[in-house]
Each structure stands twice: as structure tokens, then as C-alpha cells.
């Protein structure tokens with residue numbers, strides 16, 4: 001229905017009336033820039049080094065397990081907090097790799113990806129007025145996670161080149177209203193792997209203020225140059241204060257399967273399970289069964305995963321350095337943050353647009369990882385979770401780029 005110009009509800013009044021029908025929370029954040037860059041890559045036929053999904057095949061045995069599960073008619077709702085074989089496999093793997101023993105009956109909730117696990121965890125623990133400490137730059141989902149769960153974010157900078165944090169600054173971010181800190185290690189977008197010592201400092205603050213650490217450990221198996229992933233829950237005193245978020249997406253190259261989980265003490269798990277049940281009921285049942293097989297893969301699988309990613313990282317570092325970028329060398333995950341000062345563009349968004357439209361490479365503008373866009377105006381992020389041929393195609397295109 002069109003409203004005539006002279007209508008009493010045209011123009012700003014109509015916009016205000018339309019806005020009244022919408023959630024003020026949803027108005028406070030934008031669409032995901034990362035996912036938007038993927039759509040732009042498709043539109044311009046660009047090599048997509050923006051969104052972190054592998055373009056190579058998932059392991060054959062996992063795909064076969066999924067096919068078998070469907071054939072065996074595992075096609076109805078799983079138990080809402082996760083199929084038992086998968087929960088058992090998650091518990092066994094956490095104990096095997098991090099030495100943390102958890103009860104799969106009372107401490108694990110399987111969700112639709114770690115994205116939902118993070119959102120369910122936040123909604124399960126946040127009350128109005130609660131604050132959540134977030135290291136910045138941060139994976140862009142944490143902003144909307146905070147808004148939708150009603151938390152007030154307190155940002156603490158990670159500073160290049162090593163993305164370390166200032167201990168006094170972090171201490172000052174904690175207070176009587178703090179409910180949780182989000183720790184993403186290995187980190188997206190910086191590639192930082194938090195050391196045991198850094199985690200110990202964060203642990204002391206969590207214990208002092210009785211605060212949850214909600215840790216996103218989805219890149220746990222991608223570490224380089226001797227860096228080792230340490231789970232916060234394995235630190236003394238953190239077993240009861242950690243909500244560990246993880247998932248199948250990155251480790252098994254199945255980002256479209258949407259299987260993730262939250263591991264939390266029983267009381268928090270009770271709350272997470274309720275939120276999860278009413279958000280999604282459950283993750284895809286046959287894929288959960290395939291997940292049980294995936295998590296039982298031998299150590300050799302993870303060693304090869306890390307060494308293959310190391311080769312990709314080094315190739316991508318070479319390509320970007322040759323093209324004129326200053327790279328922050330990642331010790332983990334599969335992204336490279338770069339400094340774009342040399343190219344002479346006004347900001348990251350303008351440069352990212354130029355790259356996708358004129359050079360044929362999609363990247364993520366740095367500003368999407370910061371609360372204040374100005375903080376990321378000289379950075380863009382590349383992912384290297386791609387086939388060798390994709391990285392070579394990117395190299396050819398980037399050779400056309402000229403520093404100012």
C-alpha cells in the first residue's frame with residue numbers, strides 16, 4: 001500500500017511508526033559484515049578470503065557416517081540437549097586433550113553450532129545490568145550476543161603486534177556488575193593464542209569477582225610455531241567458573257552442519273539447556289551421530305590438520321607480504337590481520353570495496369571487529385582456510401595491487 005505525500009503519516013512520522021513495530025535491540029546492530037562480504041564475493045566473482053569456511057572436502061569417513069545415520073533413520077528429534085553418543089564423545093575428547101573430566105549427562109548441551117551455544121550461554125547467565133568483558137578486536141558475533149542477552153559490554157584492547165593486553169586495564173574492567181568475560185583462544189581475528197600465564201591472570205580475576213569465563217575454543221586444533229591451546233576449564237579453580245564453547249565447524253571442515261556445544265557446570269547447564277530448547281529444540285540428529293565418530297578420530301587427524309594449516313598460513317603470509325601488506329603473523333586459528341596503511345586508502349571499508357570490485361578478492365574490513373570503527377580503519381582480515389589453488393588464484397589477483 002502506498003501512502004500519499006500529503007498523508008498525515010508520511011515521511012519521518014511513518015518511519016517512526018514503522019520502527020515502533022520493531023525490536024529496539026535488533027536496531028542496535030547491523031547485519032554481519034563477514035557474511036555480507038561473502039555475498040559481495042559471489043556478486044563480483046571474487047576469491048572469497050572473507051568468511052572462514054573451508055573450500056576443501058570434509059573427511060570422507062565423517063560424511064559416510066552422516067549418510068549411514070540418515071539411512072538408519074536417525075531422522076527425528078534427538079534429545080534436546082544432544083544425542084548421547086555425541087555428548088559421550090565430547091566428554092571423552094575433552095578429558096583426552098585437556099584433562100578435564102565432565103559429566104555428559106549434566107554438563108554438556110549440544111546446540112546449532114557454537115554460535116547458538118554462545119548465545120544460549122549468554123542468555124542463560126545474563127541479568128539486566130550485568131557487564132561482560134570482551135577483548136577487542138573481537139569476533140563480530142559477540143557484540144550482538146551481548147545486546148540480545150541484555151549485557152553491557154566492557155571492551156579491553158588487545159594491542160598489536162603481539163595482541164597482548166594491559167593487565168591493569170583488564171583488572172579495571174572487572175567490578176561488582178561483571179558477570180562474565182569472553183575469551184576466544186585461538187583468536188579470531190588476531191591469531192593470538194592466549195598463554196597459560198595470561199589465562200592464569202584472567203582466572204585470578206574471575207575467581208576474585210566470582211565471574212564466568214565463557215571461552216570460545218573453536219580453533220583449538222589450529223596452532224603454529226609451538227603455541228599450544230590451553231582450555232580455561234583446565235586451570236585450577238576454573239572448572240566451576242568456565243563455560244566452554246566449541247563445535248565441529250572448523251575442526252572437521254563442516255561449517256554448514258551447524259553442530260556445536262557448551263560445556264558448563266550443572267547449574268549453568270540446566271539454564272543453558274532451557275534456553276537452547278526453546279530457541280532451536282536441537283541440532284540435526286544424523287549429523288550429531290556423525291559427530292560422535294568425528295570426535296573419536298585418532299590424534300594423527302589433528303596433527304595433520306595443524307600441519308596442513310601451517311603450510312597454508314605460510315603461503316598466505318608470503319603472498320600478502322609480497323603484495324605490500326604488513327602482516328601480524330598468527331600463532332593460531334586461520335586468519336591473518338594486516339595493516340593496509342601503505343595502500344593510501346581513506347579507510348578499511350573503502351579498501352575492502354576496492355579489493356572485491358577491482359582486484360577480485362573479498363576480505364573483511366578491520367572495523368567490523370571493533371566497537372569504534374576508527375580502531376580498525378587501517379586493518380583488513382584475510383582467511384587462509386582454502387585450497388592451495390584458491391590461494392594461488394588470490395596471489396595472481398593480488399599481484400595487480402600497487403602500494404600508493
Ligand SMILES: Cc1ncc(COP(=O)(O)O)c(C=O)c1O
Nearest residue numbers: 052113114115139188247249260
Ligand atoms: C571465533 C568464532 N566462534 C564461532 C564461530 C562460528 O562457529 P559455528 O559454525 O560453530 O557456529 C566462528 C566462525 O567463524 C568463529 O570465528
